[in-house]
Amino acid sequence: MLERFLRAAAALCLSLCALACSSDAPPPAAVQVFAAASLRDACGDVAQLWRERRPQVELVFNFGSSATLAQQIDATRTADLFLSADTAQMELVRQSGAIAVEGPARWLSNQLVVVVPASSNDREWTSADELVHERFPRLSLANPASVPAGKYARAWLEAQGSWSALEARVVPAVDVRAALAAVENAACELGIVYSTDAAISKRVRVVFRVPLEQGPRIEYAIAATRGKAPAPLSREVLEHFLSPAAEACFASRGFLVRERD
Amino acid sequence: MVDSALVDALRLTLQVAAGSTALVALPALALGRFLARREFRGRSLVEALAALPLYCPPTAFGFLLLRAFRRDGPLGAQALGFDLDVLLTWRGAVLASALMSFPLVVRTARVAFENVPPRLEQMAASLGASRAQVLWRVTLPLARNGLIAALLIGFSRALGEFGATVIVAGNIPGRTQTLATGIFDALQVGDDARAVQLAGLSALLGFVAVWTSEWFLRRSRSSV
Amino acid sequence: MSNTLEFQLTLPLTGFTLALEHATNSRALGVVGPSGSGKSSLVEALAGWRRGARGRIRFDGATWLDSERGVELDAARRAVGYVPQDQLLFPHLDVEANLRFGCTSDGALVERVLRVLEIEALRARGVATLSGGERQRVALGRALCARPQLLLLDEPFGALDRPLRRRILPYLLRAQREFGAPFVLVSHDPTEIAAVCDEVLVLHEGRVVARGAPSQVLAPGGELDEGFENVLRGRVSAVSASSASVDLGGVALEVPRAELAPGEVAVVSVRADDVLVARTAPKGLSARNVLAARVDSLVRGPAARLRVELGAQPLWIELTEAAIDELELAPGAAVFVVVKTRACRVLASGGST
Numbered sequence: 001m002l003e004r005f006l007r008a009a010a011a012l013c014l015s016l017c018a019l020a021c022s023s024d025a026p027p028p029a030a031v032q033v034f035a036a037a038s039l040r041d042a043c044g045d046v047a048q049l050w051r052e053r054r055p056q057v058e059l060v061f062n063f064g065s066s067a068t069l070a071q072q073i074d075a076t077r078t079a080d081l082f083l084s085a086d087t088a089q090m091e092l093v094r095q096s097g098a099i100a101v102e103g104p105a106r107w108l109s110n111q112l113v114v115v116v117p118a119s120s121n122d123r124e125w126t127s128a129d130e131l132v133h134e135r136f137p138r139l140s141l142a143n144p145a146s147v148p149a150g151k152y153a154r155a156w157l158e159a160q161g162s163w164s165a166l167e168a169r170v171v172p173a174v175d176v177r178a179a180l181a182a183v184e185n186a187a188c189e190l191g192i193v194y195s196t197d198a199a200i201s202k203r204v205r206v207v208f209r210v211p212l213e214q215g216p217r218i219e220y221a222i223a224a225t226r227g228k229a230p231a232p233l234s235r236e237v238l239e240h241f242l243s244p245a246a247e248a249c250f251a252s253r254g255f256l257v258r259e260r261d
Numbered sequence: 262m263v264d265s266a267l268v269d270a271l272r273l274t275l276q277v278a279a280g281s282t283a284l285v286a287l288p289a290l291a292l293g294r295f296l297a298r299r300e301f302r303g304r305s306l307v308e309a310l311a312a313l314p315l316y317c318p319p320t321a322f323g324f325l326l327l328r329a330f331r332r333d334g335p336l337g338a339q340a341l342g343f344d345l346d347v348l349l350t351w352r353g354a355v356l357a358s359a360l361m362s363f364p365l366v367v368r369t370a371r372v373a374f375e376n377v378p379p380r381l382e383q384m385a386a387s388l389g390a391s392r393a394q395v396l397w398r399v400t401l402p403l404a405r406n407g408l409i410a411a412l413l414i415g416f417s418r419a420l421g422e423f424g425a426t427v428i429v430a431g432n433i434p435g436r437t438q439t440l441a442t443g444i445f446d447a448l449q450v451g452d453d454a455r456a457v458q459l460a461g462l463s464a465l466l467g468f469v470a471v472w473t474s475e476w477f478l479r480r481s482r483s484s485v
Numbered sequence: 486m487s488n489t490l491e492f493q494l495t496l497p498l499t500g501f502t503l504a505l506e507h508a509t510n511s512r513a514l515g516v517v518g519p520s521g522s523g524k525s526s527l528v529e530a531l532a533g534w535r536r537g538a539r540g541r542i543r544f545d546g547a548t549w550l551d552s553e554r555g556v557e558l559d560a561a562r563r564a565v566g567y568v569p570q571d572q573l574l575f576p577h578l579d580v581e582a583n584l585r586f587g588c589t590s591d592g593a594l595v596e597r598v599l600r601v602l603e604i605e606a607l608r609a610r611g612v613a614t615l616s617g618g619e620r621q622r623v624a625l626g627r628a629l630c631a632r633p634q635l636l637l638l639d640e641p642f643g644a645l646d647r648p649l650r651r652r653i654l655p656y657l658l659r660a661q662r663e664f665g666a667p668f669v670l671v672s673h674d675p676t677e678i679a680a681v682c683d684e685v686l687v688l689h690e691g692r693v694v695a696r697g698a699p700s701q702v703l704a705p706g707g708e709l710d711e712g713f714e715n716v717l718r719g720r721v722s723a724v725s726a727s728s729a730s731v732d733l734g735g736v737a738l739e740v741p742r743a744e745l746a747p748g749e750v751a752v753v754s755v756r757a758d759d760v761l762v763a764r765t766a767p768k769g770l771s772a773r774n775v776l777a778a779r780v781d782s783l784v785r786g787p788a789a790r791l792r793v794e795l796g797a798q799p800l801w802i803e804l805t806e807a808a809i810d811e812l813e814l815a816p817g818a819a820v821f822v823v824v825k826t827r828a829c830r831v832l833a834s835g836g837s838t
Contacts, residue, residue, distance in 0.1 A: 032433075040450065062349070062433040072431060075331035076348040077338070174449070181451040201451065383534055384573040387560040388587030388631045398586070402577045 140191035293370025319424025373407020406481035413474035518688035566633030587631025679716030
């Protein structure tokens with residue numbers, strides 16, 4: 001009795017797997033978009049717009065730190081679009097010969113903020129000097145060696161003169177969303193992320209907004225890359241991301257839309 | 262409540278685990294048979310090599326595969342002239358899982374073959390069966406339950422594979438995000454609810470797979 | 486088919502080296518000896534299951550082993566049917582599938598084997614459900630179905646108790662008669678050997694210490710403490726309701742009727758310690774057999790025994806040294822041998838010797 005059940009279960013599993021295997025090939029039209037982690041939610045909005053206009057073409061997103069994505073693009077040629085949080089990573093991709101169509105310079109920008117867990121007692125700071133206080137033994141940043149969000153934060157801290165004091169306290173995260181999650185879980189008492197990230201989370205509180213004149217130049221970049229999708233299609237998706245409707249999505253999430261040159 | 266991302270992750274997990282098991286089945290069973298029967302110099306070396314994925318961090322193997330299949334690697338598009346399209350695809354996930362589950366299948370298969378008394382095989386040969394016939398008519402039927410258990414163990418391992426998979430196949434929802442990588446992703450974005458769902462589902466799957474494999478193992482012990 | 490088996494073998498074992506040679510034409514060669522004397526190793530080497538044997542083995546003109554010329558056929562190519570001590574029945578197949586294993590095309594042979602060994606009723610049974618005696622018959626049947634040119638039986642009845650062995654013995658004799666292949670039978674039971682074989686090798690620590698016909702070679706004493714049984718053969722001359730008369734070459738032995746029919750050959754055993762000796766013909770005894778015989782040889786000592794010629798066959802009698810002295814027994818003396826009908830056991834019957 002049990003044996004028959006198990007045989008049936010095994011047969012079911014196998015046919016499930018066969019079924020799953022048969023649906024391997026992606027739908028005939030799919031465009032792979034590699035996007036920086038901070039753009040996650042905004043991209044969801046943009047994708048929704050796309051689906052309403054062109055449902056036959058699927059947008060497949062791969063989110064991660066721009067540094068990891070740039071490496072993946074270099075190693076494979078599977079991305080059709082690259083949305084990077086800084087121009088340095090886009091430059092790497094350009095050097096590897098993967099760019100098909102350049103996007104505009106200074107596409108989006110952002111603002112750095114300092115966050116604490118929602119459970120903390122801190123409220124708004126008057127100055128950034130609070131950073132070095134000993135009540136913050138751990139500082140969550142996206143990896144300052146490679147990830148744009150971390151590099152921006154480090155640039156700002158260096159300009160403030162507090163980097164050498166804080167460097168030892170840094171807990172590097174794989175991307176800015178992971179850095180945010182570390183503060184949400186109170187694994188770190190303090191973190192520096194984008195204001196757009198802080199905006200989506202109810203479990204952190206912003207205690208300091210880095211004034212745009214003080215902070216480093218944050219410049220997102222976008223380009224169509226040589227991937228699996230046909231070039232005209234990638235170009236079409238690029239134009240969608242640059243359209244006013246898409247820009248409105250980014251703006252409503254807190255991104256700063258720069259004027260075109 | 263059941264969103265498409267969850268279904269996708271489940272489907273991909275099963276797909277990858279099935280593909281991985283199918284890929285390792287023949288080589289791992291063959292190696293298990295070989296190790297069960299032949300005594301030869303360098304046997305322990307072969308066994309140790311085959312067991313590496315058990316002891317080395319999965320990320321090390323992920324790295325190896327990445328190096329091999331990247332565009333400018335020995336198995337990349339530049340070297341071969343065509344694109345195998347392994348990295349960042351479900352094929353890469355299958356390869357990574359296959360590599361990591363290989364030693365478990367080999368070991369369990371080896372034990373299954375060792376439990377077939379060699380004298381029974383000798384008797385079959387004595388009665389006129391060729392080597393292939395001995396394998397087909399005596400060895401495999403007697404080892405059958407143990408071999409099924411071996412494949413199920415490989416399947417269970419592949420269900421949960423993360424370290425090598427995330428490096429080779431990335432974490433692309435709908436394309437390469439399995440239950441395991443999905444949990445990691447959910448944690449990264451602070452989506453605890455989703456993490457719990459995925460973790461629960463993967464625990465259930467893993468449990469069923471392992472329990473079934475144990476059942477076959479018990480049957481294999483009592484039959485010979 | 487000439488049935489000639491010749492071998493010269495050396496095989497290192499634990500403690501000693503098996504080194505022996507023999508050549509024989511007989512239908513059935515017996516191998517006896519104490520446990521550990523190398524009997525099973527000899528048979529395994531003949532079967533091709535032992536690597537490491539050096540020397541020569543030739544059967545019926547074919548060379549199975551020739552170390553000098555580098556010839557060593559493996560088991561599958563030797564046309565040998567090997568029935569090992571542990572039977573090695575295939576546990577995943579039923580009885581019929583086991584029998585058919587070595588013989589995929591000849592259904593008629595399988596049916597005949599099932600019938601001769603009386604295992605037809607077992608054909609769909611799983612191997613694990615068989616009794617000891619049934620397993621032995623199935624193992625023998627499986628070997629027979631593979632049409633071997635030589636059968637090697639290693640203690641085929643090893644695990645069975647004596648009464649069961651006696652009951653299975655006729656199957657072996659029947660198989661010998663019906664299927665023709667010559668055999669080599671290893672046993673620690675001299676009665677079986679005497680019943681079945683026409684030639685015997687006695688092994689001790691890997692060497693042949695005696696060879697010849699069972700009646701010449703097998704005798705009471707030594708390590709055999711189960712009670713030596715004499716094995717006698719004769720043709721049934723008459724039967725009555727409860728007994729039969731077996732002609733041992735001029736001397737008639739009354740044995741229990743069993744299922745004997747006139748004209749059949751009967752194989753009968755009489756324990757050496759069940760026989761009485763008298764110098765004069767005793768009268769008024771219940772025993773039906775009071776037979777004239779002549780003393781052939783005697784052995785003194787604590788295991789004193791007498792060998793007499795009964796008709797054309799030897800008979801061993803165990804008795805005390807005091808009795809030998811009192812009766813003044815010596816080689817050549819004429820004596821009377823007294824055996825109860827019921828002390829004779831019919832081992833097998835049928836066919837011709």
